Each structure stands twice: as structure tokens, then as C-alpha cells.
Amino acid sequence: MNGGLPRRLLLPLCVILVLLWSLLPILWQVTTSFKPNSELLSLPPLMPASPTFEHYRVIFDEQPFHHVLVNSTVVAFATTLAALGIGSLAAFPLARLPIRGKGTFLGIVLGASMFPAIVTVGPLFVIIRELGLRDTWWALVISHTSFSLPLTIWILTNFMRELPEDLYRASRIDGCTPWQSFYHVFLPLCRPGLAAAAILVFLFSWTEFLFALTFTATEASRTVPVAIALFPGLHEIRWGEMAAASVIVTIPVFLIVGAFHKHIVRGLTVGAVKG
Numbered sequence: 001m002n003g004g005l006p007r008r009l010l011l012p013l014c015v016i017l018v019l020l021w022s023l024l025p026i027l028w029q030v031t032t033s034f035k036p037n038s039e040l041l042s043l044p045p046l047m048p049a050s051p052t053f054e055h056y057r058v059i060f061d062e063q064p065f066h067h068v069l070v071n072s073t074v075v076a077f078a079t080t081l082a083a084l085g086i087g088s089l090a091a092f093p094l095a096r097l098p099i100r101g102k103g104t105f106l107g108i109v110l111g112a113s114m115f116p117a118i119v120t121v122g123p124l125f126v127i128i129r130e131l132g133l134r135d136t137w138w139a140l141v142i143s144h145t146s147f148s149l150p151l152t153i154w155i156l157t158n159f160m161r162e163l164p165e166d167l168y169r170a171s172r173i174d175g176c177t178p179w180q181s182f183y184h185v186f187l188p189l190c191r192p193g194l195a196a197a198a199i200l201v202f203l204f205s206w207t208e209f210l211f212a213l214t215f216t217a218t219e220a221s222r223t224v225p226v227a228i229a230l231f232p233g234l235h236e237i238r239w240g241e242m243a244a245a246s247v248i249v250t251i252p253v254f255l256i257v258g259a260f261h262k263h264i265v266r267g268l269t270v271g272a273v274k275g
Helices: 004-033 054-061 065-096 102-112 117-130 137-162 165-173 178-189 191-207 210-215 224-229 239-269
Strands: none
Touching (some): 004 239, 065 137, 065 178, 065 191, 065 224, 117 137, 117 210, 165 178, 178 191, 191 239, 210 224, 224 239
């Protein structure tokens, strides 16, 4: 009995340690964003003695931060819609239609996702420049969609495979075409899978840095990660402004994950347990 108590406490203790390890950087950024410049490099205290909103005022009044927020929002939503639209159209035949080589195709899709972005950024830059799309939203939407499609197709294919096979047969007996079966029967039932894929694609596009740095040149299309990276000046690093900007761009992520966490868990764990 005495030896069982530490074992029961071990798991909660590990969970608490993991939470602290994960949340500490976020809490640090939040406290830093409210510290005046005179306290930024002083340890202790960890908490600001005189909290201020000056850093938040600066990034909106003296920096074009509101514009890069709009850029990131448009690019992330457009990428999510494109990836879900193309990915669902590819996932349905792979999951339900009698097509040869479906396993091979899925293997190729998964293999394509293993290529690091740095390998393809050069050819993509040449293509985007020749198309006249550099420093536009389209350059980022196309590149982000191409890299998020493999994961989207994989998630939606596995989710559609878990739906009862009789659904497709019944819809065909009732006179539905494959397109009607996909649009009217499978898509409404795939909302958890769509939500899981959507949040992952959105987070990837919202935080992506390499393509955004390479394919943009001005505030016309520059996104949040690049804007934050360019905050440091020639003779100083603006820790307060960088922390305030990081807090602002993290808030939408928390809200989206909090709103759709049940769908995300179901979408990512589908097929893990067989009844």
C-alpha cells in the first residue's frame, strides 16, 4: 500500500511538469510584453513592478503590424480552404472508389511530405518569379497549400475509410452520382476530420517562416513571423515589442484550438481503436 502511493502520484506529477515546461515560454512572453524597458533585462523580478501597455501601443502605432496581421489572416484562411477543397476531392476516391494503386499513391503522398522545405524553396522561387507572383498573397497560398496537402489528404482519407461502407452503396442505390454521394453524404459526416485538417493547415500557414521570408519583400504581403523577425534594430533588440507581437499572434491559435478541440482529437485519433 505504501509503495502504491508514489506510483499513483507519478503520472499527475509528470503531467504537471510537462504543462509547466510547455506553458513557461508563453507565460514568459506575456510578462515580458507588460514590462517597461527599464525592467526587461533585470532578474529578478519575474513579474513587472510597473505593468505597461507601451509595447502594444508601439507595434500598432509605429509598426505596420495591423497590416501584416491582415496578410497572415488572409493567407492562412485561403490556404486552409484550398487545402480542404483539393484534399477532400482527392481523399474521397482514395477512400471509397475502386481505383488501382491507391496504396501506392498514398505512399507517394506521404513521401512527398517528408521533403524539407529548404530543398524546394529554390525551384519554387524561380517558378513564382516567372509567374509574376512574388511579393503577393498568391505566392504564399500556393506554396503553403502544396506543402499542407499531403497531411490533409492522409487525414481525410483515413477518416472517410472509417465511415460505414454501406453509406456509399445506399446513396448509389438511391440514385446519387459519386459527386452527389461525396457532397451530400460524406462531407457532412467528415466535419471532425475536416476540423482536424483545417486547424493543422491553419497553424502551419500562420507560423510558416521560410516561404514567407523568401517570397515576400515588402509589407504588401509580409506575414507575422517575418515581421517579428525583422523587429530587431541595428543597435538594439526590441524584446518588449517582440513579446507583445508574439502574444497577439498566439491568441487566435488558442481560441481556434479551444473552440474545435473535440473535433481535432476525434479527427486525429480516428482509426486508432477498432471496435
